[in-house]
Amino acid sequence: MSDGDPTVVVTRRWPEPVERQLRERFSSVQLNTDDTPFGADRLREALQQADVVLPTVSDRLPAEMFAGGVRTRFLGNFGVGFNHIDVDAAAAAGVVVTNTPGVLTDATADTAMTLVLMTARRAGEGEREVRDGRWTGWRPTHLLGSDVTGRTIGILGMGRIGSAVARRARFGFDMPVVYYDPNVTDPASAGVPDARGVGTVEEVLEQADVVSLHMPGGAGNSRLIDAERLARMKATAFLINTARGDIVDTGALVKALSNGTIAGAGLDVYDTEPEVPEALRALPNAVLLPHLGSATWQTRVAMGEMVLDNLTAFLEGRPPPCRVA
Ligand code: DGY
Numbered sequence: 001m002s003d004g005d006p007t008v009v010v011t012r013r014w015p016e017p018v019e020r021q022l023r024e025r026f027s028s029v030q031l032n033t034d035d036t037p038f039g040a041d042r043l044r045e046a047l048q049q050a051d052v053v054l055p056t057v058s059d060r061l062p063a064e065m066f067a068g069g070v071r072t073r074f075l076g077n078f079g080v081g082f083n084h085i086d087v088d089a090a091a092a093a094g095v096v097v098t099n100t101p102g103v104l105t106d107a108t109a110d111t112a113m114t115l116v117l118m119t120a121r122r123a124g125e126g127e128r129e130v131r132d133g134r135w136t137g138w139r140p141t142h143l144l145g146s147d148v149t150g151r152t153i154g155i156l157g158m159g160r161i162g163s164a165v166a167r168r169a170r171f172g173f174d175m176p177v178v179y180y181d182p183n184v185t186d187p188a189s190a191g192v193p194d195a196r197g198v199g200t201v202e203e204v205l206e207q208a209d210v211v212s213l214h215m216p217g218g219a220g221n222s223r224l225i226d227a228e229r230l231a232r233m234k235a236t237a238f239l240i241n242t243a244r245g246d247i248v249d250t251g252a253l254v255k256a257l258s259n260g261t262i263a264g265a266g267l268d269v270y271d272t273e274p275e276v277p278e279a280l281r282a283l284p285n286a287v288l289l290p291h292l293g294s295a296t297w298q299t300r301v302a303m304g305e306m307v308l309d310n311l312t313a314f315l316e317g318r319p320p321p322c323r324v325a
Helices: 016-025 039-049 087-092 105-120 123-131 160-173 201-207 250-258 297-315
Strands: 008-010 052-054 074-076 096-098 153-156 177-180 210-213 238-241 264-267 286-288
Touching: 008 016, 016 297, 039 052, 052 297, 074 297, 087 096, 096 297, 105 123, 105 160, 105 210, 105 238, 105 264, 105 286, 105 297, 123 286, 153 160, 153 201, 160 177, 160 210, 177 201, 250 264
Parallel strands: 008 052, 052 074, 074 096, 153 177, 153 210, 210 238, 238 264, 264 286
Antiparallel strands: none
């Protein structure tokens, strides 16, 4: 690390209040004022030239980015999920990596519930109909969806966000909760004492009317929801993904939505985002959001402040509170 003021590169635009704090704190900070994605070359350059790089989920930082050594000593990810960073390679290159857990839990859980309701109640289809001028008036059989209240929600991954979704579903919509998470032995710790833990992913898929995914992306969970597992779901069930796109086999999901294996899907994340396959975009029973999980002003400011808290700790020689590598 260079002596004195560190050079800091921020890869995307941040909300103004936290960009202001960055400008006030660091004389050598590069903000991405036009907000274009960096791409591999610019990221590689940032790692070679800056002491501190503050990336987001739109930046891919695989092992090869760290091969041969980098100047960067601190990577403060603006987000909780960090499967876009090879943290082992970063650590081996002497880079400290942090993330932003907790502050985005409620916003992301709210997005999951938005998708539950939009998917079950066909809100996207209805909205497009009104906008396109195709609505012909109220009728008893128009765009009938499924009840949400009282139906069973299945949570895969009962961590912070999974638990927050479970609480919303249980106490807001009277939904019984079934979950799979080998790390959670007491559902009371998730705030839903009567949630029922089961021993396999399959049991959740078979029992739930709505399945919501809340595990990290990356190697261990890649394509966890494949054709075989989709076939275990009820034909009337909905799949909700606000976690990471690679957890679901997109080709298998398109088939399952087309042939009625499941009733619908609500997605906020995609394997190849921002590209979303045309086959998926063509399906009326898929509700598709552009990775909005944590997208509220309050949450994004809190995320920026958390990155800054971690960076401050690092620069002052204290352990960053949210260190992941
Ligand atoms: C998160 O915080 O993980 C969001 O998905 C954005 O990266």
